[in-house]
Every structure is written in structure tokens, then in C-alpha cells.
Amino acid sequence: MTQGEAAPRSTRSRPTMREVAALAGVAIKTVSRVFNGVPTVDPAIVARVREAADKLGYRPNLTASSLRRGDGRTATIGMLVEDAANPFSAVLTRTVENVARERGVLVLVGSLDEDPERERELARALVDRRVDGLVIVPAGRDQSYLINEQHTGTCMVFVDREAGLLDADAVVSExxxxxxxxxxxxxxxxxxxxxxxxxxxxxxxxxxxxxxxxxxxxxxxxxxxxxxxxxxxxxxxxxxxxxxxxxxxxxxxxxxxxxxxxxxxxxxxxxxxxxxxxxxxxxxxxxxxxxxxxxxxxxxxxxxVEQVGRTAAEMLFRRLDGDESPTRTVTVPTRxxxxxxxxxxxxxxxxx
Amino acid sequence: MTQGEAAPRSTRSRPTMREVAALAGVAIKTVSRVFNGVPTVDPAIVARVREAADKLGYRPNLTASSLRRGDGRTATIGMLVEDAANPFSAVLTRTVENVARERGVLVLVGSLDEDPERERELARALVDRRVDGLVIVPAGRDQSYLINEQHTGTCMVFVDREAGLLDADAVVSExxxxxxxxxxxxxxxxxxxxxxxxxxxxxxxxxxxxxxxxxxxxxxxxxxxxxxxxxxxxxxxxxxxxxxxxxxxxxxxxxxxxxxxxxxxxxxxxxxxxxxxxxxxxxxxxxxxxxxxxxxxxxxxxxxVEQVGRTAAEMLFRRLDGDESPTRTVTVPTRxxxxxxxxxxxxxxxxx
DNA sequence: CGACGCTGAGACAACGTTGACTGGGCGAGA
DNA sequence: TCTCGCCCAGTCAACGTTGTCTCAGCGTCG
The missing domain is CATH 3.40.50.2300 (Response regulator)
Incomplete structure (x- = not known):
């Protein structure tokens, strides 16, 4: 319980593309192009925009971007496990994270403690944040509450146990x-x-x-x-x-x-x-x-467990990439x- | 590797407030009011809106909401640990999750594997998603790259190790x-x-x-x-x-x-x-x-570890609630x- | 030398939602 | 009876970004 210094809080607010554009003397859309790597921008202008952005400490707002963007992807998936602290869940989480990372996707984690009510709540909370997909170790025996999300394009893979009353992909152990x-x-x-x-x-x-x-x-x-x-x-x-x-x-x-x-x-x-x-x-x-x-x-x-997690993550991303083959359950051997x-x-x- | 059935994918897209409003025969703003629990809405209309929302399977879009909203809060925090699979990190994550859950906040988790470069990348990825705060077990010795985020209102607490070249809250073991x-x-x-x-x-x-x-x-x-x-x-x-x-x-x-x-x-x-x-x-x-x-x-x-995690999460949320006292380092005893x-x-x- | 295509940047609207404001209906007090 | 104010729902614009379209400038070819 030591040290300190005046804590400088929320002095200014986060800069936006508008401000970067103003400083660089270009249109806001040009800043957008620069940050999206569109190649048809004059290198001199790219440099000016980058400089202005660095000076202001600008960072793009992915939530705004995903809102406007066609696909609406948030580059985030949700993962619901039994308890993030137990070794099985922890290894599973890490494995899924590894696969996700290769694609620049981050993982939201929630623990269910075998409580079906919590499962519904957290699944909803994830959907409300518009995660691109879900990896779920289900606590309850009825996942039909997800049927709507499934039809509206949220991909999901169940792990360790198959989904109940819902036709969905799953990866289970033998x-x-x-x-x-x-x-x-x-x-x-x-x-x-x-x-x-x-x-x-x-x-x-x-x-x-x-x-x-x-x-x-x-x-x-x-x-x-x-x-x-x-x-x-x-x-x-x-x-x-x-x-x-x-x-x-x-x-x-x-x-x-x-x-x-x-x-x-x-x-x-x-x-x-x-x-x-x-x-x-x-x-x-x-x-x-x-x-x-x-x-x-x-x-x-x-x-x-690694194999289970990796398989689940890979199935999820294949779905996100447009795989529309019939759902399946993959069984991973034990030894x-x-x-x-x-x-x-x-x-x-x-x-x- | 069994079973299957025609997988119904992305048939329709997710309903919005506009569609709920149309079905309920009210203005979009009224739907917004209903979902935000504004009390000045006629109970009959509330019922009609809820019914329409249920029928469509409507779920509010938190990313859009947080974009428009004054405070810009996403009800999400980021957590960077050494390795989500190791017991220390896993317990830490779970404890932070518990505190966050009480406030309806979800946790994005990332593993650093003691790689400072990864730390910067993931911290940036979290900032780009506009998390409300960060809990970081730092891999590197220099966190000055976060100085901008700190000034623009992203709260952060360091865990297990203090931040380097940055004045920030920390919780460490003795x-x-x-x-x-x-x-x-x-x-x-x-x-x-x-x-x-x-x-x-x-x-x-x-x-x-x-x-x-x-x-x-x-x-x-x-x-x-x-x-x-x-x-x-x-x-x-x-x-x-x-x-x-x-x-x-x-x-x-x-x-x-x-x-x-x-x-x-x-x-x-x-x-x-x-x-x-x-x-x-x-x-x-x-x-x-x-x-x-x-x-x-x-x-x-x-x-x-629980105490470390809980303390860190509580410090973070106190900052999010507007605590502007000087930064401090809390030392948790060992035994x-x-x-x-x-x-x-x-x-x-x-x-x- | 004029029409044309191409290149590169800006204008505008929209994503789904909410803050600020507007306006209609109705009851109460003068 | 008229006005004032309140209650409740609606209109409009904006959050930060990007898709679509437009347009200026310039080089090219007939």
C-alpha cells in the first residue's frame, strides 16, 4: 500500500478519425482508407495520416467499424466453460484462444458453475455483444433457447457435451x-x-x-x-x-x-x-x-483436452468461413x- | 463423427429495433425506452413491444448502444495473463470474472507467454474494442505505450508485477x-x-x-x-x-x-x-x-491468488466509478x- | 485537340442505437 | 371556458466508422 502521484484521469477523450483527418488535412474517408490498408492512397498522404494519428494517439474503434461494416463481425468469440479456474476449462480456453489468435479474434470467457440459468444469461450477454461465434460447455440439458441465434447467423460449437434440443456441432471425449x-x-x-x-x-x-x-x-x-x-x-x-x-x-x-x-x-x-x-x-x-x-x-x-479445444475452435471458424455442411459431433479418443x-x-x- | 441434418445457416439476419417497432406499431424510440426500462411508457405498450420482440427473437445490440451512449461503456474489460491454462492465471481470471459479473461486465482474456510484443499487440486489440478497463499481468518491463490510453480514460490495474515507466495501480504479492x-x-x-x-x-x-x-x-x-x-x-x-x-x-x-x-x-x-x-x-x-x-x-x-484477483478487480471498478485518488500498489501477504x-x-x- | 478512361480523394448516407427536443392530448386551476 | 403544465410518444440528429457514389485532374488515343 504505497506510493502515488496525482492520477491524471479522463482528461481528454479518445481521438476519432475526424480529428485525425482534420490534423492531416484530408477527408475522414481517406483516414479510413489508410487504416484499412486500401492501396489506392497516395503514399505521401498515407504518411501524413499516420503521423497525425500517432501524434493524437489515435486507435480505430472496432465496435463502430463492425457496426457499419457489411459483415458485422466483431472479431470476438464467446466461450462458456464450467469454471475458468479448473484445469480442464483453463486448458480448453487456452487452446481455443490459440486458434482464435491466428485470426485476430479475441475470446470472451464466462464460467457457468453447472448452472443452466447462468448459461442462458451469459449466452445472452455474449449475443448482445454480437460475438461472431460461441464455444459452449453446456451446463443445462436444453439449448433450444439458442435456436434463434443459430438461425440469425451466430455460429456455435458445443464441447464436452452435446447440445440438447438443438441441432449443432459438438466435440466430445470418448x-x-x-x-x-x-x-x-x-x-x-x-x-x-x-x-x-x-x-x-x-x-x-x-x-x-x-x-x-x-x-x-x-x-x-x-x-x-x-x-x-x-x-x-x-x-x-x-x-x-x-x-x-x-x-x-x-x-x-x-x-x-x-x-x-x-x-x-x-x-x-x-x-x-x-x-x-x-x-x-x-x-x-x-x-x-x-x-x-x-x-x-x-x-x-x-x-x-488440447485436441478437443482445437477441434472445436477449428470447427467454429470453418462455420464462420461459410461452411454449411450438416452439423456433426466429433468424438476425440481417450487413452x-x-x-x-x-x-x-x-x-x-x-x-x- | 456422427449424425447430421441440413444445417440452416444465416437464413435471415438479426432483427433490429426498427423491425420490432414496426411489428408493435410504435416508434423505434419507444422500443428503446422499453428495453432501457424507462418508466414513462404505457404498460400496454410495453407489453406489445415485448411481445413483438419475443416473436422476432430480438436482442439489443450492445455495441451500437455503447457507441451512441454518452459514457461509451462496453461493459467489457480486458484481462491479460501469462497463460490462461496455468493455475495461477486461471484462478486470477476466475476471481476477476466473479467481481465483474456482479456488475454485468464480461471479461476478454488473452495469454502473453511472457512475450512483451504480444502484450502490446493484445493490449491494443483490447483498446480497439473499447474495453472499459484492463487487468494486466505484464510480460514486459515497459508499459509506457499505454500512457495514451490511460490519459484518454481507459482504467487499468497491474497484477503480480508493477507497471514499468507508467504510473498505475497495481496489486502484488509479498x-x-x-x-x-x-x-x-x-x-x-x-x-x-x-x-x-x-x-x-x-x-x-x-x-x-x-x-x-x-x-x-x-x-x-x-x-x-x-x-x-x-x-x-x-x-x-x-x-x-x-x-x-x-x-x-x-x-x-x-x-x-x-x-x-x-x-x-x-x-x-x-x-x-x-x-x-x-x-x-x-x-x-x-x-x-x-x-x-x-x-x-x-x-x-x-x-x-483469490485475494490478489479480487483486490485488482475491485480497484479497477472503483476507478471506473470515478475514483481519482493517487495510484497505489497494494501488497497482498503470503503465508x-x-x-x-x-x-x-x-x-x-x-x-x- | 477533344472525348474517354482511369486514378485518387471527397460527399453523403447508413449501421443500430440513444440524447435532446417536439408535439399532441388531457386534467387542473383561474 | 381558456390556459398552463404535465405526461407520454414521436422526430431528428448523432455516436465513429465504412459502402456507394461522385467528381476533379490527368494522361492517352484517335
């Missing part, structure tokens, strides 16, 4: 197959009693992963037991509690499939607190930093990373 | 004192040979932390030895290499002060690879997820979190 891979991996290590701990079942990705879990068990002829299935939401605390509960059962699981990031971490904490990290196997869905450095390392089904926790063998009598 | 605390903590555990591993010295925060390191050693009458000081940048790989190097010295350090996030994590990896995690002490600057779950847990000087790695005692002959 959730169901990833879950199947995870469970099969545990089965291969001899486990027959595998708990499922995941996010609320109302969340589409969670539902798909759960579906994969059930499918894999069914194929292996293992009876489904909802005693060892918990849809706990995405908090570490809830995951810790759930882990403790299932392991306190009279017939506890020998392996855990944790289908969401924070759930995985919560389970890791719980296992360590109980000293079971080396005897209960675990495979998590979604990789996380330092998963490899724990002991044992945590085996995961890793999503390729198993073995680090130790998923390879812990089942204890007790061997069923092989 | 870097020097935090480093002193870290080193003192290691001294208290009996260490006399403490390595410094940090980001490039050209980065202001790194320089301040390094300064704290030297100061603490000086106060403790320990001779400075640049054999065990490495300014390695912010990559894990470089940190791993540096850690290996200093520990391979004939007179290796018994403790490490790692002054940056990725450096800390790199050192953690290197120590584990060498099996030294329980014999070489370590204190890191900046907390990171799962630091507590490692064994030993990693002791850190934690920055209060030591003991988790084990920093409490490992010095081996060998005791000097006490």
Missing part, C-alpha cells in the same frame, strides 16, 4: 468407451468387485461414463451392485466420504473406478488416509497434474495411462 | 518477504547451505524473491555462493536438470528454496528420482494442488504452509 477401458483394465488385474464413484448422474458425461461401467461389468458377467455405486457430485469432500463408505462395507470393493477429476483426487486422499493406497486399485477418468508422482502413481483414462494404482492385483482367492 | 520467510524457515531447521532455484532473473517477481533469499542469508551471516543459485526459467525440465546439478556438487546443498511453481515441481520430481525427497529439505514459492498429498508434503509460501519437506532437519554436523 466417455463411454473410456469407462469401458478403465473397467476392463481393472478386470484384467483380477478385480471382480469394482466400485463406481462419479459425478451426479444428471451430468451427461457422468451418465455416459457410468453407462460404460455398467456395460463392461455386464459383458464380464458381473452382477451390478448399487451398494458400491455413488453419484456424489464433483467435490473432493463428498468423494472422500463416499470412498470411506464403500470401503467400510462388509463386502468392500477391491478396486475403484472414479469417473471425475475431483472425485479421483478425493478417493486418492481417502485411500491414503486409510492406508489402503497400495491394496485397493484405482483408475480415474481424466488426467491431473502430479498423478505420476504419487506412490503409487494414479492410472487414468486421459482426455486429450489409458498405467501408473501403478490401476495395476494393483485383486487380493484374496484368485478367480482365474 | 514476494521479497515471502522469500525471506522461506529461507528463515530452512535456517531454523539447521540448514546453512540452501540452494536457490528460480525463474529467469529478468522477471520482476523472480528478482524480488531472489533478493529476499540473499537478504535472509546475509542477515544469517551465511556467505552467498552462486554455485548453488540457478535462474532456470519456468520449465519443469530445466528445474530437474538444475536440481540434479546442484546436488551433484562436491559440497551439495542440504535444502532447496524453489521460487516458482514449475521449478518447485521439477525439483520435487528430481529429488524423488534421486531418492532424496526425505533427506533434502525444500520450500517452494506458490502453492499447488496435491502438494499436501505427496510424501513428504511440500512446504510452500502460498500466495493468496508459510508447513507440510513436511521444509521441516527436514539438516544432516551432518550440527552447527548450533
Amino acid at each position: 466417455n463411454r468407451q473410456g469407462a469401458i477401458t478403465a473397467v476392463n483394465h481393472l478386470l484384467k488385474a483380477g478385480h471382480r468387485r469394482i466400485a463406481y464413484l462419479g459425478d451426479r448422474a444428471s451430468i451427461p458425461t457422468a451418465a455416459q461414463r457410468f453407462d460404460g461401467y455398467r456395460h463392461a461389468l455386464e459383458v464380464a458377467h458381473i452382477e451390478y451392485d448399487d451398494e458400491i455405486v455413488r453419484h456424489v457430485g464433483s467435490s473432493e469432500e463428498a468423494a472422500i466420504a463416499a470412498t470411506e463408505q464403500v470401503l467400510a462395507l462388509s463386502d468392500p470393493p477391491t478396486a475403484l473406478f472414479t469417473s471425475q477429476n475431483f472425485v479421483t483426487i478425493g478417493a486418492v486422499r481417502a485411500l491414503r488416509a486409510m492406508g489402503l493406497q497400495d491394496s485397493v486399485a484405482q483408475v480415474g477418468f481424466d488426467d491431473f497434474p502430479l498423478a505420476d508422482i504419487l506412490s503409487p502413481g494414479i492410472s487414468v483414462i486421459a482426455q486429450d 489409458l495411462i498405467e501408473r501403478g494404482s490401476g495395476e494393483i492385483p485383486a487380493e484374496g482367492p484368485c478367480h482365474d | 514476494n521479497r518477504q515471502g522469500a525471506i520467510t522461506a529461507v528463515n524457515h530452512l535456517l531454523k531447521a539447521g540448514h546453512r547451505r540452501i540452494a536457490y532455484l528460480g525463474d529467469r532473473a529478468s522477471i520482476p517477481t523472480a528478482a524480488q524473491r531472489f533478493d529476499g533469499y540473499r537478504h535472509a542469508l546475509e542477515v544469517a551471516h551465511i556467505e552467498y555462493d552462486d554455485e548453488i543459485v540457478r535462474h532456470v526459467g519456468s520449465s519443469e525440465e530445466a528445474a530437474i536438470a538444475a536440481t540434479e546439478q546442484v546436488l551433484a556438487l562436491s559440497d551439495p546443498p542440504t535444502a532447496l528454496f524453489t521460487s516458482q511453481n514449475f521449478v518447485t515441481i521439477g525439483a520435487v520430481r528430481a529429488l524423488r528420482a534421486m531418492g532424496l525427497q526425505d533427506s533434502v529439505a525444500q520450500v517452494g514459492f506458490d502453492d499447488f494442488p496435491l502438494a499436501d498429498i505427496l510424501s513428504p508434503g511440500i512446504s510452500v509460501i502460498a500466495q493468496d 508459510l504452509i508447513e507440510r513436511g519437506s521444509g521441516e527436514i532437519p539438516a544432516e551432518g554436523p550440527c552447527h548450533d
Whole structure:
């Protein structure tokens, strides 16, 4: 809490083309031409205009420009994620930003916190600012409120989950197959009693992963037991509690499939607190930093978040460039990373 | 890569107030009044206008509005961070977003990757879009290029590092004192040979932390030895290499002060690879997820990123509300979190 | 030497909206 | 009954820019 000096505020207002034109002794339209790189302007005049602009500290007003311009483009896209602070959303944002930057496009970011109401509000706020396109990780299950915007030319791509009640492009991870891979991996290590701990079942990705879990068990002829299935939401605390509960059962699981990031971490904490990290196997869905450095390392089904983000951004810009092909959903593969926790063998009598 | 249906694109263009007015049978100005909540409109007319707007799917154009409006506010601020994907930046972004949201303000985000050129480009891009204010984690050491914008009424707050050659508000963490605390903590555990591993010295925060390191050693009458000081940048790989190097010295350090996030994590990896995690002490600057779950847990000087972000956003909005008090720099305290790695005692002959 | 095309710059209107002003209708007070 | 003032909706211009059109000047070719 230091230093200072008289703060010079809003002394003069921002110069406009009019003022630059006056100083350079040309018409306003000529200034416009110079700043738009129109080649039919006398180099001497270009120099005079540039000089005048520099002297005044002139910067073009993109909002006015986009208003007048034919295409009405704002060179801005909107991005709605679950929470800008979480690693998945952060990496996604950055990847989209990278693609956008190549085209001089900036990204407006909003966090939804899984609140469908907020999703609508923020989507509207973005539309009101006339963003050229939207990248949305939807919180709700009904995006029909965007149907109007879609018809009036706002391009949009959904990420991680498909849009509900709206025909739109989407990029998703291979959730169901990833879950199947995870469970099969545990089965291969001899486990027959595998708990499922995941996010609320109302969340589409969670539902798909759960579906994969059930499918894999069914194929292996293992009876489904909802005693060892918990849809706990995405908090570490809830995951810790759930882990403790299932392991306190009279017939506890020998392996855990944790289908969401924070759930995985919560389970890791719980296992360590109980000293079971080396005897209960675990495979998590979604990789996380330092998963490899724990002991044992945590085996995961890793999503390729960069690929998801890049694909989504590229699809969006292709639409903006006029692609009118039918909408599609691109599925990005996941892959198993073995680090130790998923390879812990089942204890007790061997069923092989 | 599935599904599809004829994609209906840009069929009609977005409706305007003119069209709503025509449908409702009123003047365009009346529509404007309705959407701005002006109370002197007949409720029956309000209803008619709203109905017409809904039928057309009308949404006001904020860019046009802000152009015409007296204050010229766009209800958008710009945020430039080091990398939207890294946890520090992501949390910062989210905190600023939260404060902005309360005021109906959206946030444009850009990543600088420590590139001063990019900083200028993106700052310009934001100014060209007439953002109401800027929150900047500066990459360069010279922000005088913003002097014009400052004088023409663009408010700005710098975060994590103060602005160079520009008198502007800033919110920074207690870097020097935090480093002193870290080193003192290691001294208290009996260490006399403490390595410094940090980001490039050209980065202001790194320089301040390094300064704290030297100061603490000086106060403790320990001779400075640049054999065990490495300014390695912010990559894990470089940190791993540096850690290996200093520990391979004939007179290796018994403790490490790692002054940056990725450096800390790199050192953690290197120590584990060498099996030294329980014999070489370590204190890191900046907390990171799962630091507590490692064994030993990693002791850190934690920055209060939320507080930094919130403070910066609040300062910015106070300026936007007309605060013309002298600029100031707010310093947010850091705190030591003991988790084990920093409490490992010095081996060998005791000097006490 | 005159008509013509071309080059380069300016005039004007418009993008979608709102600030400032105008004007019609109506009730109240003289 | 007339006037004054108020209430409410409409007209007009302007925000900063660019698309369209116009026009002056000049070189060229028949």
C-alpha cells in the first residue's frame, strides 16, 4: 500500500478519425482508407495520416467499424466453460484462444458453475455483444433457447457435451468407451468387485461414463451392485466420504473406478488416509497434474483436452468461413495411462 | 463423427429495433425506452413491444448502444495473463470474472507467454474494442505505450508485477518477504547451505524473491555462493536438470528454496528420482494442488491468488466509478504452509 | 485537340442505437 | 371556458466508422 502521484484521469477523450483527418488535412474517408490498408492512397498522404494519428494517439474503434461494416463481425468469440479456474476449462480456453489468435479474434470467457440459468444469461450477454461465434460447455440439458441465434447467423460449437434440443456441432471425449477401458483394465488385474464413484448422474458425461461401467461389468458377467455405486457430485469432500463408505462395507470393493477429476483426487486422499493406497486399485477418468508422482502413481483414462479445444475452435471458424455442411459431433479418443494404482492385483482367492 | 441434418445457416439476419417497432406499431424510440426500462411508457405498450420482440427473437445490440451512449461503456474489460491454462492465471481470471459479473461486465482474456510484443499487440486489440478497463499481468518491463490510453480514460490495474515507466495501480504479492520467510524457515531447521532455484532473473517477481533469499542469508551471516543459485526459467525440465546439478556438487546443498511453481515441481520430481525427497529439505514459492498429498508434503509460501484477483478487480471498478485518488500498489501477504519437506532437519554436523 | 478512361480523394448516407427536443392530448386551476 | 403544465410518444440528429457514389485532374488515343 504505497506510493502515488496525482492520477491524471479522463482528461481528454479518445481521438476519432475526424480529428485525425482534420490534423492531416484530408477527408475522414481517406483516414479510413489508410487504416484499412486500401492501396489506392497516395503514399505521401498515407504518411501524413499516420503521423497525425500517432501524434493524437489515435486507435480505430472496432465496435463502430463492425457496426457499419457489411459483415458485422466483431472479431470476438464467446466461450462458456464450467469454471475458468479448473484445469480442464483453463486448458480448453487456452487452446481455443490459440486458434482464435491466428485470426485476430479475441475470446470472451464466462464460467457457468453447472448452472443452466447462468448459461442462458451469459449466452445472452455474449449475443448482445454480437460475438461472431460461441464455444459452449453446456451446463443445462436444453439449448433450444439458442435456436434463434443459430438461425440469425451466430455460429456455435458445443464441447464436452452435446447440445440438447438443438441441432449443432459438438466435440466430445470418448466417455463411454473410456469407462469401458478403465473397467476392463481393472478386470484384467483380477478385480471382480469394482466400485463406481462419479459425478451426479444428471451430468451427461457422468451418465455416459457410468453407462460404460455398467456395460463392461455386464459383458464380464458381473452382477451390478448399487451398494458400491455413488453419484456424489464433483467435490473432493463428498468423494472422500463416499470412498470411506464403500470401503467400510462388509463386502468392500477391491478396486475403484472414479469417473471425475475431483472425485479421483478425493478417493486418492481417502485411500491414503486409510492406508489402503497400495491394496485397493484405482483408475480415474481424466488426467491431473502430479498423478505420476504419487506412490503409487494414479492410472487414468486421459482426455486429450488440447485436441478437443482445437477441434472445436477449428470447427467454429470453418462455420464462420461459410461452411454449411450438416452439423456433426466429433468424438476425440481417450487413452489409458498405467501408473501403478490401476495395476494393483485383486487380493484374496484368485478367480482365474 | 456422427449424425447430421441440413444445417440452416444465416437464413435471415438479426432483427433490429426498427423491425420490432414496426411489428408493435410504435416508434423505434419507444422500443428503446422499453428495453432501457424507462418508466414513462404505457404498460400496454410495453407489453406489445415485448411481445413483438419475443416473436422476432430480438436482442439489443450492445455495441451500437455503447457507441451512441454518452459514457461509451462496453461493459467489457480486458484481462491479460501469462497463460490462461496455468493455475495461477486461471484462478486470477476466475476471481476477476466473479467481481465483474456482479456488475454485468464480461471479461476478454488473452495469454502473453511472457512475450512483451504480444502484450502490446493484445493490449491494443483490447483498446480497439473499447474495453472499459484492463487487468494486466505484464510480460514486459515497459508499459509506457499505454500512457495514451490511460490519459484518454481507459482504467487499468497491474497484477503480480508493477507497471514499468507508467504510473498505475497495481496489486502484488509479498514476494521479497515471502522469500525471506522461506529461507528463515530452512535456517531454523539447521540448514546453512540452501540452494536457490528460480525463474529467469529478468522477471520482476523472480528478482524480488531472489533478493529476499540473499537478504535472509546475509542477515544469517551465511556467505552467498552462486554455485548453488540457478535462474532456470519456468520449465519443469530445466528445474530437474538444475536440481540434479546442484546436488551433484562436491559440497551439495542440504535444502532447496524453489521460487516458482514449475521449478518447485521439477525439483520435487528430481529429488524423488534421486531418492532424496526425505533427506533434502525444500520450500517452494506458490502453492499447488496435491502438494499436501505427496510424501513428504511440500512446504510452500502460498500466495493468496483469490485475494490478489479480487483486490485488482475491485480497484479497477472503483476507478471506473470515478475514483481519482493517487495510484497505489497494494501488497497482498503470503503465508508459510508447513507440510513436511521444509521441516527436514539438516544432516551432518550440527552447527548450533 | 477533344472525348474517354482511369486514378485518387471527397460527399453523403447508413449501421443500430440513444440524447435532446417536439408535439399532441388531457386534467387542473383561474 | 381558456390556459398552463404535465405526461407520454414521436422526430431528428448523432455516436465513429465504412459502402456507394461522385467528381476533379490527368494522361492517352484517335
